[in-house]
Amino acid sequence: MQNELTNQLDKKIILLFFLTLYFSCSDQGNQVQVTDDSEWISLIDENLSDWDRYLSFKHQIDYDGTPPLDEAGNKIEPIGLNKPGFNVFTTMVEDDETIIKVSGEYYGCLASKNEYENYHLQLQFKWGDKKWIPRLDRLKDSGILYHSIGPFGVEHWRSWMMSQEFQIMEAHTGDFWSQATSAIDIRAYASESGLNPMAHESQDFLSFGENGEAGKYCLRSNNYENKPDEWNTLDLICLNGKSLHIVNGEVVMVLKDSRYINEKGEAVPLTKGKIQLQSEAAELFFKDIKIKAIENFSSEHLAFF
Numbered sequence: 341m342q343n344e345l346t347n348q349l350d351k352k353i354i355l356l357f358f359l360t361l362y363f364s365c366s367d368q369g370n371q372v373q374v375t376d377d378s379e380w381i382s383l384i385d386e387n388l389s390d391w392d393r394y395l396s397f398k399h400q401i402d403y404d405g406t407p408p409l410d411e412a413g414n415k416i417e418p419i420g421l422n423k424p425g426f427n428v429f430t431t432m433v434e435d436d437e438t439i440i441k442v443s444g445e446y447y448g449c450l451a452s453k454n455e456y457e458n459y460h461l462q463l464q465f466k467w468g469d470k471k472w473i474p475r476l477d478r479l480k481d482s483g484i485l486y487h488s489i490g491p492f493g494v495e496h497w498r499s500w501m502m503s504q505e506f507q508i509m510e511a512h513t514g515d516f517w518s519q520a521t522s523a524i525d526i527r528a529y530a531s532e533s534g535l536n537p538m539a540h541e542s543q544d545f546l547s548f549g550e551n552g553e554a555g556k557y558c559l560r561s562n563n564y565e566n567k568p569d570e571w572n573t574l575d576l577i578c579l580n581g582k583s584l585h586i587v588n589g590e591v592v593m594v595l596k597d598s599r600y601i602n603e604k605g606e607a608v609p610l611t612k613g614k615i616q617l618q619s620e621a622a623e624l625f626f627k628d629i630k631i632k633a634i635e636n637f638s639s640e641h642l643a644f645f
Contacts, residue, residue, distance in 0.1 A: 378632045378633040378634075379632060380462075380630040380631070380632045381630060381631055381632060382629070382630050383452065383629040383630060383631055384431075384438050384440065384626070384627065384628070384629040384630075385431075385438060386431045386433065386438055387431075388429065388431060388440070388450065390452060390453055390454070391429075391450040391451060391452060391453065391617075392421055392422055392450070392451045392452075392453055393421070393422050393423075393428070393429050393448070393449075393450060393451075394420070394421050394422075394448050394449055394451055394492050394499070395418070395419035395420070395423065395426055395428060395446045395447070395448035395499075395619070396418040396419065396446065396447045396448055396492070396493060396497070396498050396499040397416060397418065397419070397446065397447055397498070397499075398445070398446055398447075399445075399446070399447060399472050399473045399474055399475075399621045400473065400474065401473055401474050402474070403474065403497070407498065418492070418493060418498065418499075419446065419448070421492070426445075426446065427443065428442065428443045428444070428445055428446050428448060428619050429441070429442055429443075429450055429619070430443075437627055437628070438627065439625050439626070439627045440617075440625065440626040440627070440629075441468070441623070441625055442482065442617070442619050442623065442624050442625070442626070443470070443619070443623055444468075444470065444471070444472055444482075444619050444620060444621050444622045444623045444624070445472055445619075446619060447497050447498075447499040447619060447620060447621075448499055448618075448619045449485065449499065449500055449616040449617055449618050449619060450616065450617040451488065451492075451501070451614050451615070451616045452614045452615040452616075453614075454614070455612050455613050455614055456578075456612060456613070456614075456615060456631060457578075457611055457612030457613075458578065458579050458580065458611075458612075458633060458634055458635070459577075459578055459631050459632065459633055459634060460575065460576075460577045460578075460631065460632050460634050461484070461486070461575070461576040461577075461578075461615065461629075461630075461631045462573065462574070462575050462576075462628070462629075462630055462631075463484075463573075463574055463626055463627070463628060463629040463630070464571045464572060464573050464574070464626065464627050464628045465482075465508060465571070465572055465574065465624055465625060465626050465627075466566075466568070466569065466570060466571045466572065466624065466625050467480050467510070467568045467569075467622070467623070467624050467625075468622070468623025468624055468625060469623060470622070470623040471621060471622050471623070472621040472622070473621065474621065475620075475621035475622055479509055479510040479511065479512070480509065480510045480622035480623075480624065481507075481508070481509045481510075481618075481620045481621060481622050482508040482509070482617070482618045482619070482620050482622060482624050483505045483506060483507045483508050483509070483517070483617075483618045483620065484505070484506040484508065484574070484576060484615065484616070484617060484618075485500055485501065485503035485504070485505050485506075485519060485615070485616035485617075485618065486503060486504050486505075486506065486576060486578060486583070486613065486615055486616075487503055487504050487522075487578070487598055487610045487611060487612060487613040488500070488501040488502065488503035488519075488613040488614040488615065488616050489501060489502055489503070489600075489610070489613040489614070490502050490520075494520045495519045495520045499618075500519055500616055500618065501519070501520075501613070501614065501616060502519055502520035502521060502522055502600060502610075503519045503520075503522060503613065503616060504516070504518070504519070504522050504524055504583070504595070504598055504610070505517035505518070505519055506574070506576050506585050507560075508574070508618075508624070510565070510568070511563050511565065512559070512560065512563070513560065513563075513564075513565045513572065513574070513587050513592075514539075514560030514561075514564075514585045514586075514587045514592035514593055515557070515558065515559055515560050515593075516539070516548060516557065516558040516560075516585070516593060516595065517556065517557055518548060518549035518550060518552070518556040518557075520550075520600070521549070521550040521600050521601040521602075522549050522550065522598075522599070522600045522610060523547065523548065523549030523550045523551065523552050523598075523599050523600060523601060523607065524547075524548055524549055524583075524595050524596070524597060524598045524599065525545040525546065525547050525548070525595065525596050525597045526539055526545060526546055526548055526554075526558050526593060526594065526595050527539060527540060527541055527542075527543045527544065527545055527546075527593075527594040527595075527644075528540060528543055528545075528546050528548075528554065528558050529543055530546060530554060531554065531555065536555075536557060536558070536559050537554050537555065537557075537558050537559065538558070538559040538560075538561065539558055539559060539560055539561045539592060539593040539594070540561050541561070541591065541594055541644055545596060545597075546558075549600075549601075550600065550601040551601055551605075558593070560585065560587070560592035560593055561591075561592045561593065562590070562592060564587040564588045564589075564590040564592065565587065565588070566588065571627070572587065572588055573587075573588055573589070574586065574587060574588075575589075577634070577637070577641060578598075578611075579634060579635075579636070579637055580611065581596060581597055581598040581599070581609060581610075581611045582595065582596040582597075582598075582637075582645060583595045583596075583598065584641055584644065591641070591644060594644045594645065596645060598610045598611055
């Protein structure tokens with residue numbers, strides 16, 4: 341009887357030892373993950389103190405990218421930076437969370453006051469109900485423009501800085517657009533028979549953007565957007581010219597060799613810059629915008645390259 345009790349006690353001691361070892365290793369693993377990366381920094385408050393506001397024009401039907409004219413035929417100048425009174429970007433508090441409302445009524449953006457390089461950006465968005473010309477009968481549209489440099493208004497719509505675009509669009513969230521002369525390589529199927537190229541992790545890298553043989557636009561690999569009235573989580577991870585577009589936890593695009601083409605036709609690395617959140621003829625909301633510096637991709641994300 342005593343031997344049986346001793347054996348049971350020994351088994352409990354052994355079990356307790358392994359449980360202690362397991363949780364110790366688990367805690368150590370969590371600590372390594374935290375110390376490898378910086379802490380999250382919130383980029384949202386009621387005063388939008390981390391952002392500038394830039395607006396160009398009201399939306400136009402069949403806008404061709406040239407400055408619109410008034411009734412007298414005079415060129416209309418962009419509204420400009422941080423001009424009061426337009427209320428395109430406002431905030432509200434719901435359930436103790438600060439939410440940014442983007443009315444979409446004018447072309448423009450929130451532009452971060454700081455530049456960022458080698459980071460993980462995460463935010464949540466959901467669509468509103470309103471749309472404006474020229475999107476009244478089109479899909480709702482917006483986007484995250486990253487590695488943004490130079491003046492506003494250099495791209496087609498004269499509203500944004502040169503950058504790489506992580507598109508936010510109904511059924512197209514995660515698409516890529518080149519802004520101005522930006523360029524990048526994407527794992528993607530090439531276009532065929534008039535079809536757009538489409539990203540997929542199984543494919544080789546194709547060159548997109550200025551002088552890119554694959555064009556300036558690439559479809560995401562699949563549609564992972566939630567229902568229109570539900571929040572979506574977007575992750576943009578950028579490191580040394582590589583980036584991942586992630587929608588609700590799914591990697592939808594793998595990109596590398598971020599660059600732009602200068603006036604001499606030379607490719608120049610484009611690995612840091614401001615972040616722009618677009619206003620583009622559709623109402624939407626942002627919340628829980630945060631960023632942290634990174635030094636490495638996780639092993640899971642590194643495998644995509």
